[in-house]
Amino acid sequence: MYVAFDQLPPEARVWIYQASRPLSGTEIVGMMPGLARFAEEWTSHGRTLLASGEFLHQQFLVIGLDEGVAGASGCSIDASVRFVAQLEQYLGVELLEKSRMAFLQAGTVQLLKRGELKEAVAAGTVGPDTFYFDNTLGTKGELDTHWPRPASETWLARYFGQEEKNGLLT
Numbered sequence: 005m006y007v008a009f010d011q012l013p014p015e016a017r018v019w020i021y022q023a024s025r026p027l028s029g030t031e032i033v034g035m036m037p038g039l040a041r042f043a044e045e046w047t048s049h050g051r052t053l054l055a056s057g058e059f060l061h062q063q064f065l066v067i068g069l070d071e072g073v074a075g076a077s078g079c080s081i082d083a084s085v086r087f088v089a090q091l092e093q094y095l096g097v098e099l100l101e102k103s104r105m106a107f108l109q110a111g112t113v114q115l116l117k118r119g120e121l122k123e124a125v126a127a128g129t130v131g132p133d134t135f136y137f138d139n140t141l142g143t144k145g146e147l148d149t150h151w152p153r154p155a156s157e158t159w160l161a162r163y164f165g166q167e168e169k170n171g172l173l174t
Contacts, residue, residue, distance in 0.1 A: 006044040009058035012068045014145030021065040021088055022106055022139055024098035026113065031095055032059045042087045043067075046080060053080065063106065063113040064137070065091070065099060068144050108135035108152050125163045132156030132164040 027035075036059075043055040046069075054070040067084055085100070092099050104115040107130060116124055124130040135152035138159075150157075156164050 005052050005054050006040050007054055007056050007070070009056040009066070009068060012054075012056055012070055012144050013072065014143060014148065015072065016068045016070045016144040017142060018069075018144050018147050019067045019084065020137075020139040020141065020147070020151075021067075021099040022102075022104065022115075022137070023063050023065070023095075024101065024104070024115070026062045027059060027095065027097070029062075032062065035059070035091065035095070038091075039065075042084075046083065061108075061113050061137075064139070066147065102139075106137040106139070106152075107155070108137070113137070121160075121163065130155060130160075130163075132161075136160055 039057040043053075043057055046053045046055050055068060057065065057067045059065055065088065067088075088099050091097075103118055105118060105121065107114050107116060116130070121130065132155055134155050136155040136158050137152045138150070141147055141151055155161070
């Protein structure tokens, strides 16, 4: 069953898919009915799931699921990945590819290949205060409060001579 994304509880599970390029407003508007239809029809072992989806920063597709109603199974997660793969084909954009990192710089999402990170840090292009989109977050609450956040507050802290321990810098 579809629910508005902002109505999902903080403990709702999220999956974040990063596009290989910014999506246009027209593309996003065109995808919303299909995204709502997917969420409406998404099931797990015949049980209806309370789900939603949203495009954020014109670069990220986020699918959310209230597991307090019913949890996702392997088959239902596979169904969501197939749906995302269909979106990739329709839009001509990569959403499932994970080798790029996203940073918010001057109000724009900038993508960086993982192999380019050390060079970007050395050049000062990416610094401890550069906002980083950690797409491994698991809940809507984390998405709402820690996405994006300064690179020094993520696993990237080690690149700035800082270490993260239990979410606190030491």
